Amino acid sequence: MYLRRAEMKDLPQIESIIQDGKAHLAAQHIDQWQGGYPNTSVLVNDIQNGHTVVLVEGYEVLGTAAVIPAPDESYQVIDGDWLTHDDTYVAIHRVAVSANHRGQGLSGKLFAAIFKEIEANSSINGIRIDTHPDNKGMQHIIKKAGFSDTGTVEVLADSQTSVHDFAYEKLTTAGVLVKTH
Template sequence: MLLRQATMADLPQIESIIRDGRELLAAQAIDQWQGSYPNTSILVDDIHQGWTVVLEENNEILGTAAIIPGEDPTYQEIEGQWLTKQAPYLAIHRVAVSSHHHGRGLAGELFQRLFDQIDHAANIESVRIDTHPQNMAMQHVIKKNGFSETGTIDLTAAGLPGTKDFAYERLTVNANPAHVVATATVK
């Protein structure tokens, strides 16, 4: 398996994986990704920005995620407390794996390969992610991969007013102790 940056040629497979994720969430009666988010425009922008990565095996994309640097508008306000303050972080959004390969631990593999790269990147002190309160499978994967639950965030800035997600953060090996304001515990 290989983790690489996505190209526009990958868009059809990425859209298929996102569609599979949307359908799986709907089948579980989870109101996440049930509207127009994430749409083709967002996925194209992610690729053009250089944010999308794909997990690939034998020329088949098995998983995808958007790794976004900088201040995330949805993470500006939190009911709770981030582990870090005033520290550079990456946000992970739009994580999905192929429905044809469920049960292989691909989400965990995707996260581990990301962390291998992120932990060696200078100036990144933490990684933040969020998910729907009913998405127990993603919560399990997030916690299993070293994230600590930090509170809830409002998704109004992402165009989803009235929606609140659970927020998580994971410190990197580069975390500056002066920026760490809360104890990292996995719940």
């Protein structure tokens, strides 16, 4: 199992995983991803810009996420306080894992692989993410991955709904101040 940049050939599997995620959220009566977002255009744009990463085993995409360099327009205004206060962060969006492998800890493995890649870039101080207030499962995964609550942000990517998501940030080793004697 390894993480790599997505290619256009991965789009059908990524779209399938996103559709499974939408259905899973709908089954839980969570009003996240229930409009037209994320759509094919957004996913293609992420891949073409080199933002999408996929967790792969053999030829199967097990999970996907968009890792987007700052600044993120949804994160410019927060009701709360970010841990980092400049543009030395990346944002993780559109996290989803295969319904065929749900319950196998893939989200944690996906995050761990993303963190390892981000840590290799010493100029990144923080990692930001948000999720819907009703998405308790994702909130648990985010906190288990070491993120801290930072407040709420208005979701700007989904123009069909007005949602204020819970926001989180995790410092990288570059963002942690080392105390000296």
